[in-house]
Amino acid sequence: MTSLGGSSSSSTEYTVRVPKNNSKKYSIMAFNSGDKVNCSTWTQASGTWTGKVMRRQARMERDMSNRRMYGGEETEEGAAGSEFGKKQREEARRKKFGIVTREFKVEDQPWILKINGKAGKRFKGQKKGGVTENASYYIFTQCPDGAFEAFPVNGWYNFVPQAKHRTLTAEEAEEEWGRRNKVVNHFSIMLQRRLREQERGPDDEDEEGEKGGKKKKKKKGARGGDLRIHDLEDDLELSSDESDSSREEGDNKPKKKESVAKGKGKKKKKKRGSDSEANEDSDDGDYEGLEVDYMSDESSSEEEAGEEKAKSNKEDGPKGIDEASDTEDESEEEKQNEEEGKEEEEEEEGKKTPVQMEKKKKRDSSGESDTSEDSDIDGEAASALFMVKKRTPPKRGGGRGSGGSSRTGSRPGTPSIDSASTSNTLRAAASKLEQGKRQVLGGSSDSPAAKRLKMEPGSTATTTQSPAPSGKSTPQPPSGKSTPSSSDVQLTEEAVRRYLIRKPMTTKDLLKKFQTKRTGLSSEQTVNVLAQILKRLNPERKNVNDKMHFYLTE
Amino acid sequence: MSEKGEVDLTGAKQNTGVWLVKVPKYLSQQWAKASGRGEVGKLRIGKNQGKAEVSFTLNEDLTMIDSLGDKPSGVRAPRDHPFTMQTVGGQTLAVFTETQSEPSKDKIALEGVVVQRAECRPAASDNYMKLKRLQIEELSKPLRLSQQLEKAVTTNYKPVANHYNNLEYERKKKEEGKRARADKQQVLDMLFSAFEKHQYYNIKDLVDITKQPVSYLKEILRDIGIYNIKGTHKNTWELKPEYRHYQGEEEAKEADD
Numbered sequence: 055m056t057s058l059g060g061s062s063s064s065s066t067e068y069t070v071r072v073p074k075n076n077s078k079k080y081s082i083m084a085f086n087s088g089d090k091v092n093c094s095t096w097t098q099a100s101g102t103w104t105g106k107v108m109r110r111q112a113r114m115e116r117d118m119s120n121r122r123m124y125g126g127e128e129t130e131e132g133a134a135g136s137e138f139g140k141k142q143r144e145e146a147r148r149k150k151f152g153i154v155t156r157e158f159k160v161e162d163q164p165w166i167l168k169i170n171g172k173a174g175k176r177f178k179g180q181k182k183g184g185v186t187e188n189a190s191y192y193i194f195t196q197c198p199d200g201a202f203e204a205f206p207v208n209g210w211y212n213f214v215p216q217a218k219h220r221t222l223t224a225e226e227a228e229e230e231w232g233r234r235n236k237v238v239n240h241f242s243i244m245l246q247r248r249l250r251e252q253e254r255g256p257d258d259e260d261e262e263g264e265k266g267g268k269k270k271k272k273k274k275g276a277r278g279g280d281l282r283i284h285d286l287e288d289d290l291e292l293s294s295d296e297s298d299s300s301r302e303e304g305d306n307k308p309k310k311k312e313s314v315a316k317g318k319g320k321k322k323k324k325k326r327g328s329d330s331e332a333n334e335d336s337d338d339g340d341y342e343g344l345e346v347d348y349m350s351d352e353s354s355s356e357e358e359a360g361e362e363k364a365k366s367n368k369e370d371g372p373k374g375i376d377e378a379s380d381t382e383d384e385s386e387e388e389k390q391n392e393e394e395g396k397e398e399e400e401e402e403e404g405k406k407t408p409v410q411m412e413k414k415k416k417r418d419s420s421g422e423s424d425t426s427e428d429s430d431i432d433g434e435a436a437s438a439l440f441m442v443k444k445r446t447p448p449k450r451g452g453g454r455g456s457g458g459s460s461r462t463g464s465r466p467g468t469p470s471i472d473s474a475s476t477s478n479t480l481r482a483a484a485s486k487l488e489q490g491k492r493q494v495l496g497g498s499s500d501s502p503a504a505k506r507l508k509m510e511p512g513s514t515a516t517t518t519q520s521p522a523p524s525g526k527s528t529p530q531p532p533s534g535k536s537t538p539s540s541s542d543v544q545l546t547e548e549a550v551r552r553y554l555i556r557k558p559m560t561t562k563d564l565l566k567k568f569q570t571k572r573t574g575l576s577s578e579q580t581v582n583v584l585a586q587i588l589k590r591l592n593p594e595r596k597n598v599n600d601k602m603h604f605y606l607t608e
Numbered sequence: 609m610s611e612k613g614e615v616d617l618t619g620a621k622q623n624t625g626v627w628l629v630k631v632p633k634y635l636s637q638q639w640a641k642a643s644g645r646g647e648v649g650k651l652r653i654g655k656n657q658g659k660a661e662v663s664f665t666l667n668e669d670l671t672m673i674d675s676l677g678d679k680p681s682g683v684r685a686p687r688d689h690p691f692t693m694q695t696v697g698g699q700t701l702a703v704f705t706e707t708q709s710e711p712s713k714d715k716i717a718l719e720g721v722v723v724q725r726a727e728c729r730p731a732a733s734d735n736y737m738k739l740k741r742l743q744i745e746e747l748s749k750p751l752r753l754s755q756q757l758e759k760a761v762t763t764n765y766k767p768v769a770n771h772y773n774n775l776e777y778e779r780k781k782k783e784e785g786k787r788a789r790a791d792k793q794q795v796l797d798m799l800f801s802a803f804e805k806h807q808y809y810n811i812k813d814l815v816d817i818t819k820q821p822v823s824y825l826k827e828i829l830r831d832i833g834i835y836n837i838k839g840t841h842k843n844t845w846e847l848k849p850e851y852r853h854y855q856g857e858e859e860a861k862e863a864d865d
Binding site for chain 2: 064065066068069070072073074077079080082083084085086093094113114139167188189192193194195202204206
């Protein structure tokens, strides 16, 4: 080690050695800094003193789940069903057609790193390719004697944390995506999945009559009829997870089905060709002609949505404020407008099965006594509605009062198509409804707008109330939520007064404040009401920027 | 004693910091040629007005580059290599090693954490340019080359009365002789034992196994077996149901009932 002195720089020299005999192979473990991995914390002792303290808490092994893809699965072992020399024949055939299967190299398999035993974190390290191609990486370690030793890096593995929480499979994710506009309570998605699996677990293989039966049937049909590409390793991982036995059972079934489907695929292949044909190894195209239960996305998702909601309704689980308010909203709307009744029936059926809807309404309604009647009729209508593919509020041609048509206008986000036939049945149903239900169920006109679905009318400011804006609070005695305290959405004199006191505003500004979406009034109505209010208030005028501003001084 | 899969965490405990350095290919090749204890050069770390300057100097004896081909290259590797230091942010890099001291006993150890990343760059010099030029020349040569020959190639094969393989084959056949019909019982025993191993057999394979003439074998097979014309196992022989007792089949039968 020589040190050179210099005026503004000082440097020290170290020898660099590259040791020759290396039985150790160095690799890099790369974690994302966002995961906040601290290797030194892995060596903490475990809590229990069992005579030998568990100091070493990290285990790492190769993930061999891909082995069977390369090794080839032994579908039949033993004498039954096997042919003499089958393997050689298969191999010869593959060679003839130039199918080159890559070998299963243990070196390239990903690592599985487990910290702190079963309960701790898990990481999966995938090998990053191309690291040693153009440049070599070396690890420089400083030795006690001051010299540096350089070791070449053999491989680079990117470690990502593995989710321990449950995730949706690709199929389920697709369904949920289809319902993304409708579902507000996202917590219930995973909850339902868990319930579904629990149901699947303790039941036997041949339970078809279950609520989840339909879904499973679809899955079975889907598997047989349309082989989906799925991750083999997902299956393996799940089945090896002992923590959740019900999961295992649930996953054993998909595995069995998968193997059955595979077996089917193989048999078909053999039937089709002798060895002289170059048969496709992938069986994706085999099942195209097969019939499946139903192909359309919407209806299936609706059905399933119905089932899922059925399950959620079975238990008094997290309903979410939107769901709770839904019923109130719905019941309120029903009384106004037959179309509204229709539309929210459609919503209902999208979310609940008719039976459950009933129960739910019974349970939820807070101080609303007529729900039983409604739900009966709703049930009928909704069952008729089950066939509806797109659930949309029908275009209102007339209806009851101007409110109906104006209401449609006030809902920007709604899809617009509807079939005439359903509207007939809906109208019939809704008229019955109307007869049965006379009482005004106020309630929740002010439930937070944010929690509502887009499909729903913006608020429940009722049309009957619109001509009397000042008395907005008054017709709502039965419900306890009548105070418009949460949002300044109501077009009341109070609200306008508040605004004008605060700062001078133009009429345009005021209109903006009382957005039609939030107050539920149409633009015409808002204008009328606002005009009346202003007349009453008689604010002072001021010209700012060539615009007429109103203001009040208190 | 560590079990399989256990990671030896001594490096992590000590929090040993290491450097990850990216080194050009030619340099690592030169390093591989190092002799003795493996000294390859000197690393100079200096502080120049607050900034750390790191530079690596290659040993003199390691600068000779062997080029591909017969002629000596005459090119020497540059000696000076300043290091460009980089931060490790965005990724936490740890170093682990696998030791295979005994067969199938992988010992995995965590050596340390990377605290500094660096790139080893050659200082621009004439030597380096020549080296690069040499590399480019070598790489630009096509992998395959078409060459015209002056004379036709006549060294591959000559016409021969009878090929060596054929002679072998005929000799073997003669030696073996025609297949003799063994005792029917013996043949049956052979067949049954064969069918115990596999369910379906091709006639050719059976001939091979039993070493019987084909017609005789077929006679016997017609007694005890059936010939699959269609179905998954095409053109194969299998034992008649009353003769076979496979495990898998029985289970399947039970399940069906």
